[in-house]
Amino acid sequence: MLDTVAVAAEDPDHEQPWADLGLKADEYQRIREILGRRPTSSELAMYSVMWSEHCSYKSSKVHLRQFSEIPQETPVGGMLAGIGENAGVLDIGQGYAVTFKIESHNHPSYVEPYQGAATGVGGIVRDILAMGARPVAVMDPLRFGPLDADDTHRVLPGIVAGVGGYGNCLGLPNIGGEAVFDESYLGNPLVNALCVGVLRHEDLHLAKASGAGNQVIMYGARTGGDGIGGASILASETFDETGPVKRPSVQVGDPFMEKLLIECTLELFAAGIVAGIQDFGAAGISCATSELAAAGDGGMHVELDRVPLRDSTLAPEEILMSESQERMMAVVEPDDVAAFLAICAKWDVEATVIGEVTDTGRLVIDFHGETIVDVDPRTVAHDGPVYSRPLARPDWQDDLQADGAETLARPATGEELRETVLRLVASPNLCDKSWITDQYDRYVRGNTVLSQPSDSGMIRIDEETNLGVALATDGNGRYAKLDPFAGAQLALAEAYRNVATGGARPLAVSDCLNFGSPEDPAVMWQFAEACRGLKEACLELGVPVTGGNVSLYNQTGETAILPTPVVAVLGVVDDVTRRTPSAWSAPGERVFLLGDTREELSGSEWAHVVHGHLGGLPPTLDLEAERSLAQLLHAGVGLLTSAHDLSDGGLAQALAEGSMRHSVGVSVSVGDDAFVALFSESTARVLVTVTDGDAERLVELAQEHGVPITSLGVTGGDALSVDGVLDIPLDELRAAWTATLPAALA
Structure with a gap:
């Protein structure tokens, strides 16, 4: 028999399976107060799904x-x-x-x-x-x-x-x-x-x-x-x-x-x-x-x-x-x-x-x-429960942040550097993802301008004016575990930078905030800090949040996932035919690094892959430097022959990917501390190339925007060469980079 409204009003004590539908006792009582009676079974079904965490955002609304x-x-x-x-x-x-x-x-x-x-x-x-x-x-x-x-x-x-x-x-x-x-x-x-x-x-x-x-x-x-x-x-x-x-x-x-x-x-x-x-x-x-x-x-x-x-x-x-x-x-x-x-x-x-x-x-x-x-x-x-869940900085956070990567053993010779580069490019997070992306149609509809493995995806909007948009998604859970406030900002900064490398002007943000159980005060602290960090970074960069999603209860038993705020940034491109590619395609071009490199290895792919280590503080963030870099990259459209952001894996990964994309090698000089130069994950950095005749103009442009610039070397050859201390043929580099996913998933 149906629990009609009339029956529900006349039978207030009828037992209902509210707990089986995910409602708490006080939530069920609140529904009764709203209705002035017990709900019908159909009303109970509606409230239970609409008041769920996924639909009502009851634990996240306040943030x-x-x-x-x-x-x-x-x-x-x-x-x-x-x-x-x-x-x-x-x-x-x-x-x-x-x-x-x-x-x-x-x-x-x-x-x-x-x-x-x-x-x-x-x-x-x-x-x-x-x-x-x-x-x-x-x-x-x-x-x-x-x-x-x-x-x-x-x-x-x-x-x-x-x-x-x-x-x-x-x-x-x-x-x-x-x-x-x-x-x-x-x-x-x-x-x-x-x-x-x-x-x-x-x-x-x-x-x-x-x-x-x-x-x-x-x-x-x-x-x-x-x-x-x-x-x-x-x-x-x-x-x-x-x-x-x-x-x-x-x-x-x-x-x-x-x-x-x-x-x-x-x-x-x-x-x-x-x-x-x-x-x-x-x-x-x-x-x-x-x-x-x-x-x-x-x-x-x-x-x-x-x-x-x-x-x-x-x-x-x-x-x-x-x-x-x-x-x-x-x-x-x-x-x-x-x-x-x-x-x-x-x-x-x-x-x-x-x-x-x-x-x-x-x-x-x-x-x-x-x-x-x-x-x-x-x-x-809209009027579901709103919880200000207890939140508390976990007592293990200080010890985690104190355990930095400074004491980890580093490669000391050219051969050890060479082995480290090959190990990282073959690691699951840095290896070639073609096994995945080849299952996707990237060019249907004929308006795809950039896609994997470029820094951002780019779509032509208008076929007459070539107006387009660029998009990138990023998020580093290790950084967010070390510092959720900074981790969310770093996710935004990387996506913002990736959109800018193609020549787009970043406009706005959508986010997907993936965290563990909101009933854990440590998780709620991570979530609150990530939201606070994202808001402050959006304010400073001038990019509004257009909407997004919160996904909580991402944990197995007592083990929560790494706090993973994924941030998507959309930018506008005035003319997609004048975009900047992510990799060089010709020999004889000058290679420059935009931005400053510091010794920032905690939370890095090197620490993760080589040592299985997570601890310390994530890279420092300078949002004004990110904004200036993005403006330079937009102004450099037509001048730059390539632009590739530096993030996971640092300069070594960017050089490897830039060399392999069109099978054009590169020779660079990185200074006295090759290890830090190659594997640091300092932010607000982009690897760029220009023709030899445009090098002076690029230096002037960088100075105009207040962006540090360092000349690294020149494109050409069939190897990745660094300071004469390591020399990796592109065939060997590509073999390591491409083998990982097929070997694991065959």
Whole structure:
């Protein structure tokens, strides 16, 4: 028998499974206070998923609010939509706007790697579509356990196949990302997905249901039992030693249906018959109805039995919680319904009117003639619990920071330096990632300008003016473990620098904050410090946060992942035909280092790979130096023949990658302390090349921008040569760099 509203009011003592749905006792009591009665089983289902950590951000809201203090102006025109929308939207000039966002699908990807990763891509693409934009590219920052671990061999191939399979079927180029390996991600891989879309200013759409009498239409795939409580509950629970606490079925994706949905939705936008729109993500219909109603006039009436089903046995609670993919909800004026349904039929997309907008201020849902939900939609969508969780700097932090890399044994001879370079280029985090990226289509649609292994991905927006955007994602969990405040800022600085190396002007940020359990005060301290650091760095660099995602409970038992704030930066490129490549392609060019090198080896790849060591303080950060460097790189477009940022692995890795890209070697001189020069990970540094005739102009430009510049050497030959102390043929270097992933994953 259904728990209808009338029955719920008359039977206040009926026992309900609130704890099994992830609610705390005080949260359940709060729901009763809001309603003035116990909830129906359907209302309980809605509140449980919408008040989950994943959907309500109940542990992170108090820290995320500070991002709204960052001015929304950018060098081009500012934000057209920001935090709180499906995705942020930026003016990039010429009447164009771009929307981009990064989100996580971590726990579902551990349970079912292929579908978890695939539906992560599908979900972020629909967020972009819901803003009125055509999705044009995706990116995938990934984190795994040790490369030689059995569970890494289980999850990595499926996750990569899922990302590639879904994106390739949609015809979206994958233009960048990361693949990082660390012990802390064993049993808790991170699958973050980014999408960027393009729209004209006038095409912007928002998620709201306004206008009493307007019709609510659900269109796309049918609703099934897959993913019931999936992302919302999985992402709100810690995994124990044997697996997740809850194992609902992970969502199943159909990229061909999503492709039809994209084209259908874009035609609906072009026809001007969409008054409001929302994609279906975590929490399914519960999310779409409550958020649309709450953002509009506040009222909606839905006939749940009209929802097209793949499984006729689903109970109403299951229909409300289902996270079946490839579904959208639109608000349409009555006179436009016929045209809306006709366009959907043209694309073979099923569409059904399931309700209408009201002026009651209530979300009312009926099922076979009985009212099963009667709530204020804001209480479901926005008024969930907000926790100021206890936070405390862990007592081990001082000892960790005191254990720096200064005492670690260093290579003392040229041969030992040579062996160290080869060992690092072959290490899992620095090796060639072609085994992964070759599974992605990077050039579909014909507008990809840069992609892996370049510092940033770049997409042409306008084929006549060559206006474009560049994107990069970065995040170093080791740095964040040593100092979460600095770690978040370093992630932003690296992504900002990577975008700038191609010649773009950095505009804005989206972030995906991956941390352990918020119930651990040490984790909450890390999270709070990372948010504070990111906000202050964005203020100083003048880049607003457009939105993003928080993923908590990323830990197995008592072992949390490295705190991993992943930061995405988007920049605008006036003319993509004048971008700066990441590697030199001709001999005889002059090689320069922009920026200062200090002895900063704690948290470095060298300490990690050679010594298995993590301790000390991360590299110091000078945001003004980063800004000046970015301005120089933008001014140097057309002068610079290549620009490659220095980060993980330091100068040695940049020289190796620059040499191997086009099989043109390099000879450099780095001074008395070759070890520090090669492996330090000091920030605000870029390796650049110019033709011999332009060297003097580059020096003048660096001086104009206050950027330190050092002449290193010249390109040419078939080896990486440093000061005569090491000489590595490119064939040997490439053999070491390319062998690692194929050997481990064959």
